[in-house]
Amino acid sequence: MKKIKDKTIRGFSKLAKADKIKWISDTFFSSSEEAVHIFEQFSHKPSEVQKIFESFSENTIANYILPYGVAPNFIINDITHCVPMVIEESSVVAAASSAAKFWMSRGGFHYEIHDVEKLGQIHFFWEGDTKKLIHLFDTEIKQALLTKIIPFVSNMEKRGGGIRSIELLDKTGEIDHYYQLLIKFDTCDSMGANFINTILEECLKEMRHIFSSRPHLKDGPQPDFLMAILSNYTPNCKVRAWVKCKLSELDQAYKPVDGIEFANRFFKAVQIAKIDKFRAVTHNKGIFNGIDAVVIATGNDFRAVEACGHAFAAESGAYKSLSDCRIEGEDFVFSLELPLALGTVGGITCLHPLTKKSLGMLGNPTARELMGIAACAGLAQNFGAIRSLITTGIQYGHMKMHLDNILNHLNASEKEIELALSHFNNRGVSFTAVRNFLEEIRNS
Ligand code: MEV
Numbered sequence: 001m002k003k004i005k006d007k008t009i010r011g012f013s014k015l016a017k018a019d020k021i022k023w024i025s026d027t028f029f030s031s032s033e034e035a036v037h038i039f040e041q042f043s044h045k046p047s048e049v050q051k052i053f054e055s056f057s058e059n060t061i062a063n064y065i066l067p068y069g070v071a072p073n074f075i076i077n078d079i080t081h082c083v084p085m086v087i088e089e090s091s092v093v094a095a096a097s098s099a100a101k102f103w104m105s106r107g108g109f110h111y112e113i114h115d116v117e118k119l120g121q122i123h124f125f126w127e128g129d130t131k132k133l134i135h136l137f138d139t140e141i142k143q144a145l146l147t148k149i150i151p152f153v154s155n156m157e158k159r160g161g162g163i164r165s166i167e168l169l170d171k172t173g174e175i176d177h178y179y180q181l182l183i184k185f186d187t188c189d190s191m192g193a194n195f196i197n198t199i200l201e202e203c204l205k206e207m208r209h210i211f212s213s214r215p216h217l218k219d220g221p222q223p224d225f226l227m228a229i230l231s232n233y234t235p236n237c238k239v240r241a242w243v244k245c246k247l248s249e250l251d252q253a254y255k256p257v258d259g260i261e262f263a264n265r266f267f268k269a270v271q272i273a274k275i276d277k278f279r280a281v282t283h284n285k286g287i288f289n290g291i292d293a294v295v296i297a298t299g300n301d302f303r304a305v306e307a308c309g310h311a312f313a314a315e316s317g318a319y320k321s322l323s324d325c326r327i328e329g330e331d332f333v334f335s336l337e338l339p340l341a342l343g344t345v346g347g348i349t350c351l352h353p354l355t356k357k358s359l360g361m362l363g364n365p366t367a368r369e370l371m372g373i374a375a376c377a378g379l380a381q382n383f384g385a386i387r388s389l390i391t392t393g394i395q396y397g398h399m400k401m402h403l404d405n406i407l408n409h410l411n412a413s414e415k416e417i418e419l420a421l422s423h424f425n426n427r428g429v430s431f432t433a434v435r436n437f438l439e440e441i442r443n444s
């Protein structure tokens with residue numbers, strides 16, 4: 001038994017990387033050498049690339065590697081794309097590729113962007129008179145803020161973006177003395193988090209300055225400026241993606257049934273996800289399998305995208321499917337609408353060597369184009385998942401990859417893999433079943 005020792009440390013962040021690895025390996029692992037070996041194995045030798053990775057986040061001791069796959073044959077708004085996808089889950093890239101191929105001969109995927117508006121908020125409390133505050137805002141504060149931020153927005157304005165509006169919201173009905181400054185932005189091709197947060201903090205400082213220095217305000221009640229931060233909920237940064245075909249064109253979706261029956265079953269599956277939140281969460285998770293994979297491959301913030309998408313799915317007050325299916329006469333229409341705040345410049349988009357390649361692969365898209373591509377990947381994924389669920393069942397495709405993973409884990413030889421593939425062709429796959437099978441053939 002390893003001697004119990006103190007597992008806390010002071011000054012960890014100041015240690016050299018090798019010392020960080022050594023301390024962690026010695027402190028938390030019974031085989032320190034093996035742990036050191038693994039951490040070192042998953043880190044490049046000191047190099048320019050490694051330096052870049054280590055600049056992203058603190059206390060980096062290794063690089064966590066995820067598979068970088070591609071889904072070819074995506075026709076999106078009449079342009080053919082090979083879509084980069086970073087994801088660890090089996091079958092996601094295969095399902096996206098298969099859906100892309102299916103829709104390639106049925107008009108492909110389409111998207112339109114509603115808008116790209118981003119939002120930021122300054123939250124503050126004021127114990128003075130609401131009418132007076134509104135008057136001050138309209139007559140003095142708003143203009144002072146717009147003047148103050150000129151140097152910070154000029155570059156963005158040159159690119160066609162900037163501040164769209166600044167509003168004062170009276171929230172005193174919800175929390176006593178609580179107000180918000182809501183600022184709307186167009187951040188062009190950047191996701192804009194840094195830009196927005198900088199502007200908000202400048203505005204907050206200027207408000208503080210106005211109240212503490214102007215003769216008619218400095219002796220009155222002083223607002224309590226609590227915080228200034230962007231909102232990751234961007235309902236007006238929204239994309240709609242869709243596919244459409246004749247019902248008869250769905251005859252090939254699953255050969256045992258005709259297009260009409262397939263469409264009806266598909267429609268019912270989406271209906272359920274619109275009224276049942278237990279199904280809706282899983283349904284939307286499948287959509288984010290596709291979206292997140294593209295978001296990560298292009299260096300965007302998948303946590304922001306997810307948080308926003310799920311809030312949007314609950315916008316009506318009940319959590320619902322983000323996608324919709326309609327059968328309109330002879331036509332089958334499957335669509336997805338959601339907010340997606342993405343960028344193609346700034347952040348790690350232009351730092352990580354692979355995000356640069358992802359964007360290059362997609363023809364260096366604008367943020368709007370990337371929103372469209374990510375939404376189409378989400379729709380493709382959702383199509384693939386529902387198609388499997390209402391026909392063969394999801395495990396059919398999953399299990400083949402699952403079996404590969406287990407065989408790999410159990411160091412199966414080529415011959416053993418061949419035997420296992422044929423044995424499990426029509427049997428349930430589980431870790432134990434595969435291990436037992438291998439033991440049996442190894443012992444015989
Ligand atoms: C698995 O990662 C995603 C699915 O569960 C999505 C769905 O059920 O629609 C297959």
